[in-house]
Amino acid sequence: MKGPDRIIMKREDKKKNTKEAQRVFIQNLPKPKRWWQEYAFIIAVLALCISIYSAYLSRKEFIAAHRPYVFASPRRITKNGRATMDVNTFILRCLNAPAKIISQEVDCLVLKTKENGEEEVIKKIPVNERLDNNVLYPSENTTVQITIRDGFIKDILATNPEDELKIKVRLEYKALSTDRKYDFEGNWDYNRKYNVWQTNNMFAD
Secondary structure, three states, X not given: OOHHHHHHHHHHHHHHHHHHHHHHHHHOOOOOOOHHHHHHHHHHHHHHHHXXXXXXXXXXXXXXXXXXXXXXXXXXXXXXXXXXXXXXXXXXXXXXOXXXXXXXXXXXXXXXXXXXXXXXXXXXXXXXXXXXOOEEOOOOOXXXXXXXXXXXXXXXHHXXXXXXXXXXXXXXXXXXXOOOEEEEEEEEEEEOOOOEEEEEEEEEO
């Protein structure tokens, strides 16, 4: 074979090899993903997140709907057709589910008003009165009382005629079926003129 012919054959072989190499390269390329496959994956992840969050909210709502709520308030009585307040007694009530009182703390605070208008606690007098029962049920007919010794408030007022008086009630309780604990705290200011406790603030978890 002459020289020019060999050159032509080499060029044709080179072109053939190039085409085959290109064909192999194209055949090994990954198949393109379809758009709906990517969206389906994103939707699946979002659905999973929503289901987990919904389960969390459902559990939280279930606990809130079935846990007990205990609170204290001054006892009100009807005397001679008039509603009055018994300042020596606080009633504990329970809502939703039965509860057990783990601990209770009652303090009388004597406050003095400074020249700038701020109140300063000058005395903290514990009221060490026991509960008549430590288990409460969510019924209007079932109550637990914290009874302060008769004359206790009058004695404090007599020795502190110019000062303000506050009472603070703290309770720690739990459901009968679980060991999870809850807290309640109430603060009341004493109104000398009307001989009543007026709600200052309350805290509950």
